[in-house]
Amino acid sequence: MSRRLARLVAAVVVLGGVGACTRGGNDGGFKVALLNPGPISDAGWNAAAYEGLLAIRDQLGAEISQVETRTPPEFEQAYRDYARRGFRLVIGHGFEFQDAAAKVAPEFPGTVFLTTSGNTVRPNVAPIVFRLEEATFVLGELAARMAPDGAACAVGGMEIPSVKSTFIAFQAGAAHAKPGYPVTTSYLGTWDDVGAARTATLALADRGCRFVLQNADAAGPGVFQAAGERGIYAFGSNRAQHEVAPNAVLASAVIDIPAAFVAVAREVKDHTFTSRIIEEHMADGAIAVVFNPALETKIPADVRNAIRETEAAIRAGELKVPTAEF
Amino acid sequence: MLGPAAVVAAALLVSVGVLAGAGADPLAALAALGGGAFGDRFALVDTLVKSCPLALTGLAVAIAFRSGVWNIGAEGQLLAGALAATAAAHAAAERPLALAAALASAVAAGALWAGLAAALKLRRQVNEVIATIMLNFIAARLVGFAVHGPLMETAGHYPQSDVLPAAAHLPTLGGGLHGGIALALGAVPLVWLVLHRTALGFRWRAAGDNYYATHLAGLAPARATMSAMLVSGGLAGLAGGIEVTGVTHRLFEQFSGGQGYTAIAVALLARLHPGWVAVSALFFGALTAGAGAMQRSAGVSAVFASIVQATVILALLAAEAPRFAHRRGRRRDDLAPRAGTAA
Numbered sequence: 001m002s003r004r005l006a007r008l009v010a011a012v013v014v015l016g017g018v019g020a021c022t023r024g025g026n027d028g029g030f031k032v033a034l035l036n037p038g039p040i041s042d043a044g045w046n047a048a049a050y051e052g053l054l055a056i057r058d059q060l061g062a063e064i065s066q067v068e069t070r071t072p073p074e075f076e077q078a079y080r081d082y083a084r085r086g087f088r089l090v091i092g093h094g095f096e097f098q099d100a101a102a103k104v105a106p107e108f109p110g111t112v113f114l115t116t117s118g119n120t121v122r123p124n125v126a127p128i129v130f131r132l133e134e135a136t137f138v139l140g141e142l143a144a145r146m147a148p149d150g151a152a153c154a155v156g157g158m159e160i161p162s163v164k165s166t167f168i169a170f171q172a173g174a175a176h177a178k179p180g181y182p183v184t185t186s187y188l189g190t191w192d193d194v195g196a197a198r199t200a201t202l203a204l205a206d207r208g209c210r211f212v213l214q215n216a217d218a219a220g221p222g223v224f225q226a227a228g229e230r231g232i233y234a235f236g237s238n239r240a241q242h243e244v245a246p247n248a249v250l251a252s253a254v255i256d257i258p259a260a261f262v263a264v265a266r267e268v269k270d271h272t273f274t275s276r277i278i279e280e281h282m283a284d285g286a287i288a289v290v291f292n293p294a295l296e297t298k299i300p301a302d303v304r305n306a307i308r309e310t311e312a313a314i315r316a317g318e319l320k321v322p323t324a325e326f
Numbered sequence: 327m328l329g330p331a332a333v334v335a336a337a338l339l340v341s342v343g344v345l346a347g348a349g350a351d352p353l354a355a356l357a358a359l360g361g362g363a364f365g366d367r368f369a370l371v372d373t374l375v376k377s378c379p380l381a382l383t384g385l386a387v388a389i390a391f392r393s394g395v396w397n398i399g400a401e402g403q404l405l406a407g408a409l410a411a412t413a414a415a416h417a418a419a420e421r422p423l424a425l426a427a428a429l430a431s432a433v434a435a436g437a438l439w440a441g442l443a444a445a446l447k448l449r450r451q452v453n454e455v456i457a458t459i460m461l462n463f464i465a466a467r468l469v470g471f472a473v474h475g476p477l478m479e480t481a482g483h484y485p486q487s488d489v490l491p492a493a494a495h496l497p498t499l500g501g502g503l504h505g506g507i508a509l510a511l512g513a514v515p516l517v518w519l520v521l522h523r524t525a526l527g528f529r530w531r532a533a534g535d536n537y538y539a540t541h542l543a544g545l546a547p548a549r550a551t552m553s554a555m556l557v558s559g560g561l562a563g564l565a566g567g568i569e570v571t572g573v574t575h576r577l578f579e580q581f582s583g584g585q586g587y588t589a590i591a592v593a594l595l596a597r598l599h600p601g602w603v604a605v606s607a608l609f610f611g612a613l614t615a616g617a618g619a620m621q622r623s624a625g626v627s628a629v630f631a632s633i634v635q636a637t638v639i640l641a642l643l644a645a646e647a648p649r650f651a652h653r654r655g656r657r658r659d660d661l662a663p664r665a666g667t668a669a
Contacts, residue, residue, distance in 0.1 A: 033622070067621045068628055070583060072486070073574050074618065077372070081622055084368075096484055158579060159474060161483050189470045189485075189579050 030269050032056050032089045033065045033082040035075060035097060038191040040066065042218035045238040049093045049116070052261030059262050060269055075100035083108035089268045091116065091261070095162040101125045112268050112275075116257075117162040119277065126275045128260055132237065133169030134282040134314050135253030136213060137321045138289045139235045140173025141310055142251065143211035144181045145303040146233075150210035151182040155200055155223050157191040157216040165324035166237065166253070170213050172322045176310070184209060188219055197222030205230035211250075213237065224248045233295075242292030250298070251291045260286055283315045330595050330602070333645050334609065337637035344633055345626065355626040362619020363612035369619065371502040375573060377611025379404065381510040382565035383589030384596065384603040385517045386558040390440075392521065392598050393554035394534035399443055399458025400562040401586025402465035403436040407563025408570045409469050410435030412477060412487050412577040415494035415570075424493035429567045436563015437556045439465060444555035448548050454555075462586070470579050477577060486578035496572035506568030511604070513561065518600040520557075530554045562586060588614075591639045594646075610635065 032053065040050040050066060057064045065087070069078050075097050082090045083104060091114045092101055098120040101113035105125045118127035143152040152174055156163040167185045174181035184207070186200045197219035201212055205226060213235040214223035220236070224245035227234035234245065236252030260280050267273040280286035289311065291299070299307075313319035338356075345352040363373045383400040390397030414431035418424035443461055446452035470485070472478075477487040496505040521527040532540045533547035533554075540547040565585070570577055592610050596602030617631030 065622055065625065067618065069618075070580060071574070072576065072578060077618065078622065081368075081619070085623075159485055 030060065030062045031065070031082075031085075031087040032062045032265055032268075033067070033078075033087045033091070035067055035069050035078050035090065035092045037069065037094050037096060038217045039068060042192075042220065043239065043241060043244045044220055044236065045217045046093065048239040048255060048257040049091070049261070052258040053091075055258035055262050056265045060265055062265065062269070072096075072100060076104055079104040079113060080107070083111040083113075087111060089114060089265055095160050096158075098125075098127070112273055114264060121275055121277060123275055126273075126278060128264065128278045128280060130255045130257075130260070130280045131282065131287055131321070131323075132166050132253050132255055133321045133323045135287050135289045136166040136235075136237070137169040137173035137176070137314070138307055138310055139211075139213060139251060139253055140170040140175075140181075140183070141177045142173075142289075142299070142303065142307055143233075143235075144174040144177035145306055146299065147210040148178055151184065151208045152211040152213070153184040153186065153201075153204040153209035154213040155197055155204070155216055155219075156185065156187045156214075157219060158189060159187040161324050163187075163215045166215050167213070168324050169321050173310075177306070182208075188216055190219065191216060192218040194219050194222035194225075198226040201226030202230065205232050211235065213253075221245070240290040242290075242294070246292065246294055249292050250295050251289055254288050254290045255280070256286045256288070282311065283317070330597065330606070330642075333595070333641045334638060337634060337641045340637045340641075341630065341634045345630065350624075350626050355620055355624045355630070358620040358624035358626070359613075359616035359630075361616070361623070363616035365619075367501060369615065372615040373608070373612045374503060374507055375611075376614045377607045378504075378507050378510045378572075379565040379569050379585045380588055380592050380610050381604055381607035382513060382568070383562045383586050384592035384607050385513055385600055386436075386561035386565070387589045387593035388596065388598040388600060388603055389517060389521065389530065389554055389561070390558040391593060392534045393530035393550055394537055395444070395447070395551050395555055395558075396455045397440060397443070397458050397555060397558050398455050398590065399440060399461050399559075399586070400565075400589040401582055401584065402458065402462035403439045403559040403562035404566035404569070404582055404586045405462075405465035405469050406435040406439040406559075407432035407566030408577055408581055409465070409472055409477075409566075410563070411494075411567035411570045412490065413472070415490040416477070416488070418491070418494065420491050420493045422493065424491060425496065425571060428490070428494045428571050429564065432563045432567025432570075433560040434563070436566065437560040439563070440555040440559020441552070444552045448551060466582075469577060469581055473578055479576075484578075487576050490571060490575050494571055495575060496568065504568070504572035506572040509564070509568060513564075514600055514604045517561075521600060526550075526553065562589070588635065591635060591642075594642055595638060 034049055034053045036046045038046050040046045053064050056062050067078050069075050079090055079100055089112045093116050095117040097115045098118040101115055102120050102125055105113045105122050113125045115127045117129055154167045154170055171183040174183050188196045197216055201223045211233050212223055212227055214220040215237045224234050227248040233250040234248045236249050238255055240254050241252045242249040342352040345355050362369055364370055386400050410431040411428040415424055415428040418427045439461055443454050443457040446457045447454045473485045473487055479486055479488045498504050529545050529550040532545055533550040537547050588610055592606045596606040613631050613634055617628040620626050621628040
């Protein structure tokens with residue numbers, strides 16, 4: 001028994017010893033880290049952020065690091081670990097990173113803690129708010145105009161304000177085209193359960209949903225799969241997602257995350273960064289509706305024109321898209 | 327038969343092979359893993375904090391398995407404990423015994439959750455593997471419901487509870503360590519003592535070794551099944567209570583991250599021996615703590631830790647298979663209810 005213990009302890013100690021020698025300290029270069037709430041292979045929210053991180057590396061010569069974090073304690077730990085290692089900019093990718101950023105930030109005044117979405121502003125904490133609602137509004141209108149007697153639905157990951165807000169705008173867009181247009185929403189409670197997303201979408205389709213918007217990150221492909229099975233159209237979000245499901249995804253509400261990331265990172269690098277809520281709008285070209293070229297011809301010309309007018313009105317600031325209060 | 331150390335070594339070797347195959351630098355990755363687990367004070371604390379729930383749930387699984395009950399439900403029992411602790415802590419607010427109330431509720435809720443499965447087994451011959459797994463999902467959904475409904479934060483933004491009142495926070499032992507680690511360390515000899523030096527523990531082990539003979543000997547194995555599950559669930563519930571009062575201070579969706587499932591590996595690697603559970607929990611805790619650091623500093627996905635865990639379990643099963651096969655041949659299968667032995 002004791003020999004077994006000795007061996008196991010020895011294994012553990014060796015593992016530790018190897019590590020102890022290689023734990024590095026701070027060094028000079030500009031370092032940027034990204035905390036994702038899910039896998040960067042989701043072809044959506046997280047993939048777009050990772051592309052943004054790569055753009056920071058390529059355009060600003062930054063040293064980069066990325067980590068997947070699932071729970072608030074992990075958010076905090078990752079923020080703290082990067083800050084301790086001298087990262088100048090650490091991006092928590094989502095609304096849910098605000099508390100951890102606000103908690104860790106006072107200990108590390110030399111690091112900028114960015115969250116994508118949110119309203120928490122401190123001397124070194126700032127959110128980038130992508131007004132994706134402007135694009136989901138247009139998608140809602142597209143659904144209501146293409147199937148005036150049908151219904152639309154939306155499938156979200158976790159029920160957090162940033163996701164809820166895109167659905168509120170989706171619903172408002174549908175109502176803009178046809179008042180009282182039925183839109184049902186469903187939340188999965190996770191960001192990566194593809195099976196749950198598929199089941200939820202099948203149920204929604206069977207209850208009459210003809211257009212489904214997904215905002216569920218890595219679970220999103222389940223929505224596309226179900227849409228394909230039931231022959232209904234799906235809308236992608238955060239990134240042009242028609243490559244994920246060319247036969248199901250009609251259009252996507254897209255954010256140009258790389259451009260936004262590079263802009264903020266440049267400010268941090270040049271020491272010109274000032275803490276504020278950074279908003280990104282359709283008018284700046286940061287938000288857009290991108291159509292699937294293979295299915296674009298299915299959209300009737302009059303619908304297409306109506307959509308273009310709405311987009312123009314949003315860009316011009318004549319049409320105010322409703323969002324959730326947060 | 328291979329020893330656990332050989333099993334761990336074999337698993338690490340296979341995992342390193344996977345790393346090399348995926349084009350990563352295995353040595354750098356392992357170094358980062360070890361550094362994240364033991365490299366400095368922060369890493370050590372992190373490892374201990376991550377090991378704490380694994381030790382308690384590992385003990386829970388060990389007790390159940392030794393008693394011949396396949397409790398796969400430590401996950402659900404942990405969640406039930408965390409949920410009850412959160413509710414109790416908020417109900418007690420800043421009253422002096424808030425922490426005690428939270429932890430006691432956690433133990434009770436975990437025991438209740440396991441007791442449900444035991445009652446289903448004893449009264450209705452429902453296989454406890456199925457029942458405990460199903461109860462895991464129900465517990466996860468209950469947590470989801472609670473943080474979207476009655477326990478949702480006052481701000482109403484994110485599906486999580488408000489921060490627990492300070493009176494319900496576990497005291498810290500300094501440097502990020504919390505008092506729950508002392509509780510877990512204390513539980514190890516206690517469980518060993520009960521299992522090996524008390525009549526209750528004897529009944530558990532007897533029921534686990536041969537349910538039929540225990541029945542013939544008049545030792546009421548059904549009661550042993552129930553009491554083992556209650557204690558097992560209580561320990562897992564305590565793990566959940568400690569996580570919420572000591573580490574997260576909030577309840578949220580996806581609270582556990584599968585600690586209750588890792589617990590099975592922890593217990594099996596320890597060969598169901600309480601003392602070894604502590605060592606094996608430390609190993610898996612180090613793996614979890616190191617995996618995060620490995621992704622941050624070596625760019626190797628934290629999924630690698632799951633690969634190591636999975637290969638440890640597979641290697642363990644391969645090494646232990648002859649033993650289980652031998653046991654099955656020795657047992658009688660003609661008395662219900664009894665534990666499954668199809669491992």
